Structure formats: C-alpha cells, structure tokens
Amino acid sequence: MNREVAVAAEARHVFVNAVDDPPNASAFLGGVVRRDGVTIAVSTSGVAPALSALLRQALDAILPRDLVAWMTEARRQRTIWRRDRVPMEARKPRLLQALNGLYGGPRLKTANG
Numbered sequence: 001m002n003r004e005v006a007v008a009a010e011a012r013h014v015f016v017n018a019v020d021d022p023p024n025a026s027a028f029l030g031g032v033v034r035r036d037g038v039t040i041a042v043s044t045s046g047v048a049p050a051l052s053a054l055l056r057q058a059l060d061a062i063l064p065r066d067l068v069a070w071m072t073e074a075r076r077q078r079t080i081w082r083r084d085r086v087p088m089e090a091r092k093p094r095l096l097q098a099l100n101g102l103y104g105g106p107r108l109k110t111a112n113g
Contacts, residue, residue, distance in 0.1 A: 022046030031056040036068040066102075073098050 006024040009016045015027035022045060031042030031052030040063075042055045064070060077098050081091055097106065 018046070020049070033060045033063070035060070035063060037071045038063070038067060069102055070099055073102060 002018050002021045002024040006016050016025050017027045018025040025046050030049050033040045042052050044052050
C-alpha cells in the first residue's frame with residue numbers, strides 16, 4: 001500500500017511522510033524546530049525517526065528562551081552591515097559580540113555609537 005501511495009504522490013509532485021517506511025517516503029518531518037523565525041531540521045533519512053524526535057527536543061531545549069531578541073539583533077546588525085559594507089568574514093564575529101551585548105557583555109562599537 002505504501003508503494004502505491006508513493007507512486008501516486010510522485011506523479012502528482014506531492015511529498016509523502018512515511019517515517020516507518022523510508023524507501024517509500026519523500027519527506028521526513030519529525031525533526032523540525034520552528035521558533036521565533038528560526039528553523040532547524042534534523043534528519044536520519046527515515047532510518048531512526050525516534051532519534052530525530054529526540055534530537056529535535058534537545059535542540060529546542062537548548063535554544064535560548066529569548067531567541068526573538070537574537071533575531072531582532074541579527075536583523076538590526078544586518079542592516080548596519082549592508083549600509084557599512086561590512087565584509088562577510090567580519091559579520092559572524094560582530095554578531096557574536098552584539099549577542100553577547102544583550103547579556104551585559106561588551107558591545108560592538110559602531111560609528112553611530
């Protein structure tokens with residue numbers, strides 16, 4: 001039955017989530033964390049869906065509760081970088097410094113203060 005569904009779905013360009021039957025699946029959705037504009041996906045290609053679920057739970061648990069503040073700061077920083085033409089290789093260190101500043105760490109000094 002799963003094979004028939006997979007063939008019909010493929011003909012219609014529709015995904016099939018069959019976590020217990022990887023050869024007949026085209027989507028594995030058990031390991032997705034979506035929060036505050038961030039999406040993180042984990043896959044075991046259908047081989048171990050319970051592991052994907054456990055990893056999803058673990059990732060969700062370790063993400064900061066104030067992730068929305070991280071996203072807000074990242075958006076703000078990106079606007080500055082684009083305006084100031086900050087090179088790509090300098091952006092991650094600057095973002096880390098800016099995020100540390102959310103918790104009282106040293107803030108990145110900018111031309112505007």
